[in-house]
Amino acid sequence: MNAEIISVGTELLLGHTINTDASFVARELSAAGINLLYTCTVGDNPERLKDAVETALDRSDAVITTGGLGPTGDDLTKETVAACAGKKLVMDQASMDHIEKYFKGRLLSPTQKKQAMLPEGCTVFPNHVGTAPGCGFRSANGKLVAMLPGPPSELIPMLKDCAVPFLLKDTENAAIVSRIVRVFGLGEGYVAEQIADLCEKTNPTSATYAKDGEMFVRVTARAETSEKAAAQCEPVVEDLKERLGEFCYGVDVESLEEAVVRLLAERHLTVATAESCTGGLVAKRITDIPGSSAVFHMGAVTYANEIKTKLLGVPEDVLKQYGAVSPQVAKLMAQGVREAACSDFGIGITGIAGPDGGTPEKPIGLVYLALSDGKDVWVREMRNTGCTKGRGYVRFLAASNALDMIRRRVLGLGGMEYAAYSREKHAG
């Protein structure tokens, strides 16, 4: 099945809203085995929208529109698409009831009521977040049409729960299950090579994605029922976990920080952080996760040397002798914050995020990360030197490495210092 997305909204053509809806729909269509051949964006202009819809109904098997279903005067998608597809709009009582309930008895304007007008005989996609329902139907020329609202919080659940099943309803194996296998410490290219045989298979499909210094593999199966599709995914996910080994940090988790917070919580362990160049980013990422208060009691951002001494007990002479950006200082920061917080683990991070402050011996991108468990302390050196992605990227990647060290220590995986660094032991 070949598909096309039409995004409707003048705000998209002015460039102040990035069209994340189109990417999201594209990803779900790809996972569903539907070939997306075109996407286009038009403003809130009925003539140009009509042109785009007519072209799409002519050349594609399925047309998905996003946006323009709301109550305002410039929301014209339904009227225009229905006219192009040879459909009359009729009032859908269930949608009207939902809108009335949403407004809790307040008087509805005619434009609010307009939202309950849907193409005759369509499949209604209920909106559990906002007021405008979506819908799916077949056009007079036999093409599948799905209309979705623009706000991502409304579009995302409706797409997954209603639109994709609608598009697949007449195809075999309409149930789809996707699993996400997340990986830190291996490049996308390397993983793609290791799993090339899996990526060539069609059901389940496996595809690699890279993002923010890490990567993931998406496994998608189609079958008659969700249970069967899930069962088809299972051996591939297990195979991936086996092949990716200790670099796979989780399946169906959102992020490294989520995996780390869950792991610490399960084992009733706590961590404290002392950050210099990352400036609170590790603490921020840990506390992004609901429930992190059980595993994280204290973080210190020690930008100045005096604060490293005062708060973490890093001796002045060590700072003088080795410099603030050194494995020695990272270690003492990790040990100092662990003791101050009385936590199981302490993290210390010191480095040069740029754009200034680099020297030939200590270039921009050099970061030392230490983890102390009260007995041992490990140091990882990161040299993202020559990286053109800037300060933000160096900081993010350093924070990810700190999270990786916590995970590796809790699971006893080794690799704390990368292969290049020998394990050093110190009394805590």
Add this chain to the structure above:
Amino acid sequence: MNAEIISVGTELLLGHTINTDASFVARELSAAGINLLYTCTVGDNPERLKDAVETALDRSDAVITTGGLGPTGDDLTKETVAACAGKKLVMDQASMDHIEKYFKGRLLSPTQKKQAMLPEGCTVFPNHVGTAPGCGFRSANGKLVAMLPGPPSELIPMLKDCAVPFLLKDTENAAIVSRIVRVFGLGEGYVAEQIADLCEKTNPTSATYAKDGEMFVRVTARAETSEKAAAQCEPVVEDLKERLGEFCYGVDVESLEEAVVRLLAERHLTVATAESCTGGLVAKRITDIPGSSAVFHMGAVTYANEIKTKLLGVPEDVLKQYGAVSPQVAKLMAQGVREAACSDFGIGITGIAGPDGGTPEKPIGLVYLALSDGKDVWVREMRNTGCTKGRGYVRFLAASNALDMIRRRVLGLGGMEYAAYSREKHAG
């Protein structure tokens, strides 16, 4: 002038790359007074690209392509667009020299050399970041065509420096200057009303944008020269600053944190942060700014009550009596961290970011922010209750409010506690 963007790349249709290029081009075209009527995306497929280009050359005055200029086999934009536009590709020696220099004498593959092939008679857009040049030319049917590379780091400077001037070269007033006036504490709707007369004017144009709990106004003027355009912007920018008053935190700055770091640095002032619900986000945002080490020496993330007591000196009985989420605790956190860091200002933040932990008296979204200057202490209460944007948004907005309080205190603006809260004075 009516324009159209064609984005080329299969990765965009698979949904794993969000098309930020299209938004960026859209924004610049809008600022340049060029009407963007359509954007479309096609994969690395010559037939479908040809269709899209032919349609665009037929219905639009200007066509801008992004992507597909690189050296690999699926980079087909130049060949396809040139053929549609009735142009022959010829070797551009300057581009070839640049590519050879880029590869430092290593042997060039034929596909690398392909990048220097450009439509005959075109204006070359040099690529100072990567290898593939862009270009601009007139098609056989008299339409303007600009081709840009896909990577944003290459596209952005080439668009501003070459493509927009190329598109405007035959129009009057081809020089464009934009200024950004940033605002915190006023809604977009309110500002749009206050400046409706300016938004209706055409040269300079003024347009409002909302993002992440704040808003900005973009002022754009066109004239024969940049100097004249800048001079036209100036009175409008001054007028906006006057109308928006203390809510305008900067002109041509990137963010509230940049404005705050600059302001503190100018006045040789320092700030320290003690964060509970924001978990290090204020520290992270301050240290996102290069040079922040001059104004920020210490941040504390005190998630647990014991740490608030131990690190910041918040008495246990105050925590017991008022609860951790209280104006009293916020104040003591601000005072405690200021003293610990020996800084000019201390920030204390405590609240309930959700999704759990809310009670009827202290609902999710309730945050207390305090600023101490060693003599006075101010508390701001935020009640983002019922906000559906979630934990991340509550945290971000709280951090922005903390930054706003710093700015207001440094500038002596008042409004530290919003109108709803009376100023409370306490010995530091």
